[in-house]
Amino acid sequence: MGIVTPETLTITETLSLKEPAPKRQYPGALVVVEGIDGSGKSTQLYLLKRWLEIGGYRIHFTEWNSSPLVKSATRRGKQRRLLTPTTFSLLHAADFADRCERQIMPLLHGGYLVLADRYIYTAFARDAARGCSPHWLRNLYSFAPTPDITFYFRAPLDVAVNRIVAGRPKLKYYEAGMDLGISLDRAESFRIFQERILTNYDQMIETDHFVLMDGTVRVNKLQKLMRQIVGERISLQQFAPKKK
Amino acid sequence: MKRADKSAVRTHGSNGRPGKTRKSAAIELPSRFYGSPLPGVKPEELSGTLVVIEGTDGSGRSTQISLLTEWLESEGFAVQTMGLRRSYLVGEDIDGLLAENSVTRMTLALMYSTDFFDQLERRILPALRSGLIVLADRYIFTLIARAAVRGIGRDYLHGIYETALRPDLTFWLNVRPEVAFDREFKKSQTISYWESGRDMSLSNDLFQSFIRYQSMIKREFEYLSKRHGFIEMDGESSVSDLNRLLRKRIAAHLGIRSTHYRPSHALSHLWH
Numbered sequence: 001m002g003i004v005t006p007e008t009l010t011i012t013e014t015l016s017l018k019e020p021a022p023k024r025q026y027p028g029a030l031v032v033v034e035g036i037d038g039s040g041k042s043t044q045l046y047l048l049k050r051w052l053e054i055g056g057y058r059i060h061f062t063e064w065n066s067s068p069l070v071k072s073a074t075r076r077g078k079q080r081r082l083l084t085p086t087t088f089s090l091l092h093a094a095d096f097a098d099r100c101e102r103q104i105m106p107l108l109h110g111g112y113l114v115l116a117d118r119y120i121y122t123a124f125a126r127d128a129a130r131g132c133s134p135h136w137l138r139n140l141y142s143f144a145p146t147p148d149i150t151f152y153f154r155a156p157l158d159v160a161v162n163r164i165v166a167g168r169p170k171l172k173y174y175e176a177g178m179d180l181g182i183s184l185d186r187a188e189s190f191r192i193f194q195e196r197i198l199t200n201y202d203q204m205i206e207t208d209h210f211v212l213m214d215g216t217v218r219v220n221k222l223q224k225l226m227r228q229i230v231g232e233r234i235s236l237q238q239f240a241p242k243k244k
Numbered sequence: 245m246k247r248a249d250k251s252a253v254r255t256h257g258s259n260g261r262p263g264k265t266r267k268s269a270a271i272e273l274p275s276r277f278y279g280s281p282l283p284g285v286k287p288e289e290l291s292g293t294l295v296v297i298e299g300t301d302g303s304g305r306s307t308q309i310s311l312l313t314e315w316l317e318s319e320g321f322a323v324q325t326m327g328l329r330r331s332y333l334v335g336e337d338i339d340g341l342l343a344e345n346s347v348t349r350m351t352l353a354l355m356y357s358t359d360f361f362d363q364l365e366r367r368i369l370p371a372l373r374s375g376l377i378v379l380a381d382r383y384i385f386t387l388i389a390r391a392a393v394r395g396i397g398r399d400y401l402h403g404i405y406e407t408a409l410r411p412d413l414t415f416w417l418n419v420r421p422e423v424a425f426d427r428e429f430k431k432s433q434t435i436s437y438w439e440s441g442r443d444m445s446l447s448n449d450l451f452q453s454f455i456r457y458q459s460m461i462k463r464e465f466e467y468l469s470k471r472h473g474f475i476e477m478d479g480e481s482s483v484s485d486l487n488r489l490l491r492k493r494i495a496a497h498l499g500i501r502s503t504h505y506r507p508s509h510a511l512s513h514l515w516h
Contacts, residue, residue, distance in 0.1 A: 069341065069351065073334045073358075082333055085283045086361045086407065091334070094354035101348035131283035139403035143350055 028108035029234050030145060032119040034201065035153035036194050037175075038160035040215040040222070044153065045117050047223045048230065052113065056241035060107050064118035067098040078174055085130040088174070092123060093140050100144055108145060113239045120144045121152075121204055129196035130180060149233050150208060151226065155215030157198055161191050279406030282361075285369060292372035294409060295494060296383040298465070299417030300458055301439050302424035302431070303479040304486065307514050308417070309379050311487050312494070315505040316377055321498070324371035327381035331362035342438060349443075353391040357404050360387060364408060372409075377498075384408050385472065389464035393457070394444065398467075413497055415490060416469055417479035421458035425451065483516055 031048075033041040045061075052059045065074070074091055077083040083091070107114050120141040128134050155163075165171070165187060173179065176186045177193025205212060211229060213222060230236070281287055295312075297305045313323045329335045338355050341347040347355075368378050384405040392398050419427075428435060435450055437443070441457025442450075469476060475493060477486060491503045507515050 069347065070334075070337065070355070073337045077333050082362070082366070084361070084365045086365065087333060087358055090354055090358040090361060090404075094351050094358055097350040097354050098348065101350055133280050133283075133407075136280070136403065136407060139400060142400060 026105075026108040026145075027111040027238065028114060029239070030104070030108060030114045030116065030147045030149075031230060031234070032116045032121075032147040032150045033153060034118060034121045034125075034150060034210070035155070035213075035215065036157075036160050036198050036201065038163035039153040039155045040219070041151070041153040042117055043219060044151070044213070044223060044226055045115055047219075048226055049115055051223075051227055052115075052236075052239075057113060057236065057239040058111065058241075059113045059115060059239065060103070061115045062099060062103055062117070064116075064122055065092065065095055067095045069098050070095040078172075081173060081179065083174065083179065085127065085132050085179075088130065088179075089123065089127040089132050089137065089140070092127075096120070096123070096141070097143070104145065111238070113234070113236075116147070119147060119150070121150065121201065121208060121210075124204065125197045125200035128200050129177070129193060149230065150210050151213050151229075152201060152205060152210035153213045153215045154198075154201070157191070157195055159216060160198075161194055165190070276410045277406070278402070278408060278410055282365060282369075282407045290369065290372040290409070291375045292377060293413075293498065294368070294372065294378045294380065294411045295497075296380040296385075296411040296414040297417065297490075298382055298385050298414060298474065299419065299479055300421075300424050300461060301436075302427035303417040303419045304427075304483065305381055305417060307483055308487060308490060309381050310511060311483075311505075311507060311514060312379055312490060314508060314511055315487075315491060316379075316494075318505070319500055322374075322376045324367065324376045324378045325381060326363045326368055326378060328356070328386070329359055331359040332366075333362040334359045345437070345443065349391065349394045349396060353387070353394075353396055353401070354404075356387050356391075360384065360405075360408070368409070380411070383411060383414070385414070385465070385468050385474075389461050389468060392464050393441070393460040413493060414472060414474045415493070416465060416474040416476050417486070418462075418465075418476055419479035421455045421462065423480055424458055425454050483514060 033045045035041040049059065049061050070091060074095065077087065077091060104114055104116070123141060124134065124137050127137055171186045171190050176190040178186065178189055180189070180193065182192045183189040201210075204210060213226065215222075217225075276287055277285075297309055299305050309325060313325065316323050329338045334355055338352075338359055341352060341355060368380075371378055388398070388401045388405065391401055425435070428439065435454050439457075440450055440454035441460070442453055444457065446456045447453040465474075468474065477489060479486070487505075488503070491505060495501075495503045
């Protein structure tokens, strides 16, 4: 132990001592990654998933905005730019509800370790940046199970924005927050939108017991830390392959 | 109108809400929201009137809305209507979900709320800003009742709809489930899957399932009626009698003196 100990680990340790694990009504566990675009969260969750897959653990990976049920509506709304902050938020909530009721909950009851790339905090940060009331959003998603660990990948705004802008020829309308009318320049709008989201995420670090991860740390180093924290907080043994 | 006003005072009174000054009875009160208004909406801009007609299938809602629309237009008022699954955004998607029977209760409830808010924001609020009269063929109350009988919390549901507009008048066309069954059966020779609550496994007998489900919905409406000050109407009375009473209430709210109305030839088949 103690090969890699960035300052972030001390923060997570103090938080974990204060907060006893909430009572669960299911044998499974839920691990979530959150953060703005370009913070490195998806890469890290992918590596965590690979680690667990190779080890033969009972896991399931789920992503934000992936249910076929509401895909056509989301596409239609985005193409024709019909979405308001409220309908944007509700459509994503419906989409999440579908995944929650048909995948996440049954898997948690069935004793799986569920890995989620983005979770309800994405909606809290992003939809509040669009103007929805935080109180309304909290109620909207109150049916969602609380994660066992929420990793919050934080990278400085410039680092994250440059990663995205460099890798993409054109930012999409809603992705760039163009519906907010902040700026006519997409890159500029994206930057301001992401900044608002980042501020909203930061405000949830304490209230929602985020495990803060420094997105500027080298990929393999950060992954090592992530695996260590998962090992400490979740008894992986219960998801291990059963010996015959 | 008095009843609706009283309830407004009971549920939201004395919390220091600004802009609550009353005008004389002939001028309509400004429309208000249950909680914080939708992002970007100024309540004082909404000069139109929102009239809601609630009731189960077979309670005569659509008939009354057709007649009221004609009457209001003949009096010189512009009318806009709304109803369930009529949004451009997700109306057809909900039809698809209902046809599949694979959708879960929370997803369905949230798809309906998306459908509702899409209509509210893109059609109803602009209409109310232009001073139109909006006749709503069902409103948030049906959505709340349906989800509540499926075990979704009432407070949760009221939370979702707290950014919705409070109607100026809400009529509840109350009919007994048995009467609704007769009317629906006569109309379509069968009973729909969702209107009989078959997703809830109440009974294998369609009639029993319908009656039980509609009785549960009715109990939710009784609760909602108290909470939101519905004007309860006897949905079992004749079309013309019911229409006369509705016109009287609406006329009083709008300050129309005459409530005389005979349906045109096009609608005379509804009049009995």
